[in-house]
Amino acid sequence: MMSSNSMMSLLPNRWRMALAVSSIFITVGLIMGTPSSAQDKSPVTMPTPSDNIRYGYVIHQSVDLGGHIVDHSGSGAVYDTMVNLQSGPRILNQSLDLRAVNPSHAILFDHLSTSSFGYGGDPNSVSFLNVVKGKLYDFRGSFRRDRQYFDYNLLANPLIPPTSSPYVPLLDTPHLYNTVRRMTDLNLTLAPLSIVSVRLSYNHNISEGPSNSTLHYGTEALLSQFWRNSTDSWIVGADWKPVQRTSFSYDEFITHYKGNTSWQLTGLNYQLSNGTPVSLGIDISSIWKTPCAAPFRVDGTVSPTCNGYLAYSRSAPTRTLIPTEQLRFQSASIPNITMNGRLLYSAATNNLDHLNEMFNGLSSKIRESLITGAARVHRINVNGDYSLTWQITPTIIATNLFDFWDFRMPGTNNFTTTTYAGTTMLAPPGAATTTTASDYQFLNQKTKTNTFVVAWDVTGRARVSVGYRYRSRIITDAGGDFIPIHENWGLFGVSLRPTPQWRINLNVDAMYADNAFTRISPRQLQHYIMRTTYKPHLWLTFSGTVNIRESRDNIQTVNHLEHNRDFSFGTSISPSEHWSLDLNYAYDSVYSSTIECYASTPAPSLSGIAPPVCVAAGTPWLSTGYYNAPTQFGSIGFMLSPVKRVRLNGGYQMSTVNGTSNFINIRQVSGSLQSQFQSPYANLVIDIAPNWSWKANYNYYGYGEGSPIGPTLPRSFRGNVYTLAVHYAF
Known part of the structure; x- marks a missing residue:
């Protein structure tokens, strides 16, 4: 086994220094524990005979040392994009917990806990630290490192x-x-x-x-x-x-x-x-x-x-400074009244002081170009909200929430462009033309929203809520656009408990707006959510959710329609500590369609003639762009513990999508829009001795696409990840 000094030598200098400082901090807290103020009323920890007690602290530590053994075939680039687990030794998990037996005898802290995982080469590694000293302070810190890799060749x-x-x-x-x-x-x-x-x-x-x-x-x-x-x-x-x-x-x-x-x-x-x-x-x-x-x-x-x-x-070095002040309050001191309020003011400044863009080559008789300049944008943001909840009677409660949001974004820029004429890359750049242009733009938006809801407990097993929301948005810009948008919402909710074991919740939101800012912004919207949970026995639970969102902006030249319909079901069976079973299934349908106006030479064979407003904008062709992605997800998981020293977990996870979309380019293929991803897994834990356990974990990752490969390499892969570790708790 590698010694602690050898392991320390493998760490970067900054981590060795951090560990040394942490060790000094912990040691000082342990050794210098002396009686403090008698006013400290922190609870005394009652140790058990198996606890490790030193210097007045109950100490619990654990570490999982091991590593991964990985083999995969197919597209290594897509495997690294979606999984990116590689072979090698790892510190899979680590934890340390110190809790003072008598907090009044501890000076620096009476509770310290830290944990980490993923160090040694995993794409995600995290460390947490929490240090508490009674009524004096509470410190929480974390560090996270994420490797973000993407190489999807389509x-x-x-x-x-x-x-x-x-x-x-x-x-x-x-x-x-x-x-x-x-x-x-x-x-x-x-x-x-x-x-x-x-x-x-x-x-x-x-x-x-x-x-x-x-x-x-x-x-x-x-x-x-x-x-x-x-x-x-x-x-x-x-x-x-x-x-x-x-x-x-x-x-x-x-x-x-x-x-x-x-x-x-x-x-x-x-x-x-x-x-x-x-x-x-x-x-x-x-x-x-x-x-x-x-x-x-x-x-x-x-x-x-x-x-x-x-x-x-x-090169475009950008600097942004955002000072923000916020005032909040909450109160439930007045009988039957609860209030919450917040007011925020922010003034941001974004500076681009030194833009420098240089091109050398040939592009439409431009032999060389140089663009320099600067830009500055301010963003003034004021928003706040106030809510009041009144318990009118023991069975009737009313809530009103008002919030507003007002932001202004003025911006200026000044750019100098120098172009050099030319018709061949073999000749030096020709005559120079220099132009300087400045511009001023702004975007403002004011939003006010008021939501009023009344809830009535009809019986001890039924609650009904009805509400109304009004939202006003006014958007203006430097181009002279003035876009007022007014929304009216109806809100309805029901909470039922037909039996002590069965619960049902239903919420319906419906909205109508008289205008929209973008083509995909809804003018009409309906949102339905129903959740239910049924627990006929302590060891058996059924749950289900229906979540449907329908929206549209069906005016001429737009005709935007979209929906997101999700249906999910799950059950949990755990009749004893020796075995349990979880089953889950979900179906999600994501769909949208919008009229698209575009320019193309030559015109696509299935295109139509665009309306005059599009032709005037230089986009003479029209088609209905759509996106349809029906997705299914399923999983099964089980736990088996035939004897006290052995625990086995396993299962299977699968997601598949069979989607379609309109392809303007004949070389485009469906790719991940028609794909399957599956991952069976299993892990085994065996207690081999007091405080010692052996762990083994297996994961299979398989990705494939049900559509043609297209003009690229195949993107399917299969990967096997074996993880072995020794767990030591002391």
Whole structure:
């Protein structure tokens, strides 16, 4: 077995330092435990004979050391996109809990707990820490690291025009990314049980790593990106509890965002006749802007008069500062009255100080271009809400909630563009043309919503609620648009308990609006939710849910229809501690259709003539775009413990979708819209000795698509993940 010193040597320096500081902190708390104020009334922990007691603390620790053994076949890229579990040793789980036998004898803390999992190579790893000292403070912290990998090769292939000749398919997605996100949350509450308590919080969120993208500039270029975006948030808050059941809270939030993502040209896999590397992008026919019937010369070099890239870079460092103040209160001190209120004000500033975009190549007689400039956007946001609940009689209760939201977003920009003329990439850039343009835009929205609901307990087993909601939205912008939207909602709910073992809840919301801001914003909406639970025995439970949402915006040139209908059922059977069974099934139907106006050369064979409003906008063709994704999910799980030392869990999970959509591009295929994903699993735990257990876990991951592969590599895969571990609790 590897020694603790050897394991420490494998950790990065910053983690070894953090562990050393934590060890010092814990040791000091254990050794310096001396009597404190007699006013500390924290409960005394009653130890048991099996407890590990040292320095006045009951200590419980556990660790799961092991690793994964992985083998998979098929598409490794899609396996890494959806699963991304690899072979290697792991710290699968770790926990430590210290609880003072007598809190009055502890100085720094009377309760400390920490846990973590996933370290050693898993895509997700998390650590938690909680330290409490009676009425003095409560500290909670966490750190999470997520590897976000995406390489689904079908994405962006439809960007290649159907008439491309020669046609070279993309075997890997040009929109691949492989980034890491690290999230740190620290929260400290001082005097949590006092009349006045103070809260301090800090959040750090950073995302960085490589990714790929595309850019349409004469042809579809391949770009290499490096993400480096971070957000820091500081929160200072105070809670005041002047009387029982009444509290006031004030919070100050300061959020700072730094966006440092940059773009560089890649895919320079061809040459001009003089040996200069050149990129023709993902569409080597280069027919998007300027026709190029023969992109290659006889000698295999690129024609210098075709659209292409010699160099490209873009940098747009962005900084955003968002200070926010919030005041909240809640009170139930007045008999039969409960009130809640909140008021928030935020003033954000977004700065782009140094945009620099450089293109070198050929695009529609532009030989080279350079864009520089700056932009600034402000966002003033005021919102709040107030609710009052009145217990009119023992069986009738009324609630009114009013909230408003008012934001303004004025913005300015100033950009200078310098273009150099040219007709061939073999010649230097020609005459320069410089233009400077500035612009001012804004978007404002005011929203007011009032919801009134009355609930009546008809009997001890039946409650009925009826309500009405009115919402007013006014949207304005610098283009002179004034868009008022008024919504009227009807709300209805029923809660029944026909027997002590059977419960039923039904809610119905219906809305009508006189206007819409986007084509898919509903003017009419109905939402039905019914839940039921039946428990005829303590060991047997049935549950079911019906969730249906219907919406439409059926005016001329839009005719948007959509629904989301979900039906789910589950049962749990656990007659004894030796075995149990869980069964679940869900069916979800997601559908939408909308009239689409678009431009295409040539016109698709199934298109129609668009209405005049679309023709005037340069989109002369019309079709009904639709999306239909019926999805089924099922699972079965069981637990079996024939003897006290052995526990076996297993089951099977499956999801399948058989969807369709309209394809404007003949090279597009259904892909994941017609796919199946299944994952049988099993795990075994055997107690081999006091405080020692052996664990074995097996997971199978299988993904396949029921539609043609299309112009890419197959995307199906199969993976077997075996996890072995030793659990030690002490």
